[in-house]
Amino acid sequence: MATETCCTVEFRVQTSRKCQVVDITPLVEEAVKKSGVTDGLCAVYVAHTTAAVTVNENADPNIGEDILEALERLIPEGIWRHDQVDDNAAAHIKAALLGPSETIPVRNGKLQLGTWQAVLLFEFDGPRDRQLLVTLR
Ligand code: ZN
Numbered sequence: 001m002a003t004e005t006c007c008t009v010e011f012r013v014q015t016s017r018k019c020q021v022v023d024i025t026p027l028v029e030e031a032v033k034k035s036g037v038t039d040g041l042c043a044v045y046v047a048h049t050t051a052a053v054t055v056n057e058n059a060d061p062n063i064g065e066d067i068l069e070a071l072e073r074l075i076p077e078g079i080w081r082h083d084q085v086d087d088n089a090a091a092h093i094k095a096a097l098l099g100p101s102e103t104i105p106v107r108n109g110k111l112q113l114g115t116w117q118a119v120l121l122f123e124f125d126g127p128r129d130r131q132l133l134v135t136l137r
Contacts, residue, residue, distance in 0.1 A: 011134065012129055013129075015051075025111075031134035032134075041104070042106050043133075045101040046101070050088060052124070091125035
C-alpha cells in the first residue's frame with residue numbers, strides 16, 4: 001500500500017519475525033515510477049531505531065541470512081545498558097551499524113542498481129509494522 005504526497009511515497013511493511021530481511025526493491029521501483037522523476041536521486045528511509053535499510057544482493061537470499069547471523073555473532077543480547085530500559089539494545093546497535101537509509105541514482109526513470117543489488121529492509125526487533133519513506137528529487 002502506498003500513499004503519495006508530492007515526491008515522497010510512504011510504504012508500510014509488516015514484518016513477521018524478530019530478525020528478518022525483506023526485499024523492498026519492487027516497492028521502491030513503484031515509487032520511482034509514480035514520482036515521474038527521470039533523472040535524480042531516490043532516498044529510501046526507514047523511520048525507526050531498530051530497523052535498517054541497505055543495498056546488497058538478494059539473488060541468493062542466503063546473503064541476507066548471513067548478514068543477520070554475522071550481526072547476531074558480533075552483538076550479543078542482554079548485556080547492554082539499554083537492556084535495562086526495554087531489553088532490545090542489540091537491535092538498536094545492529095540498526096545503527098547498517099543505518100536507516102540509502103540513496104540510489106535514478107537515470108532514464110530507472111533505479112541504477114547493479115545486476116546483483118537489491119534494496120533490503122532489515123528488521124531487528126519484529127514482528128512490527130514499519131514505516132518507509134521514499135523521496136525522489
Ligand atoms: Zn529500545
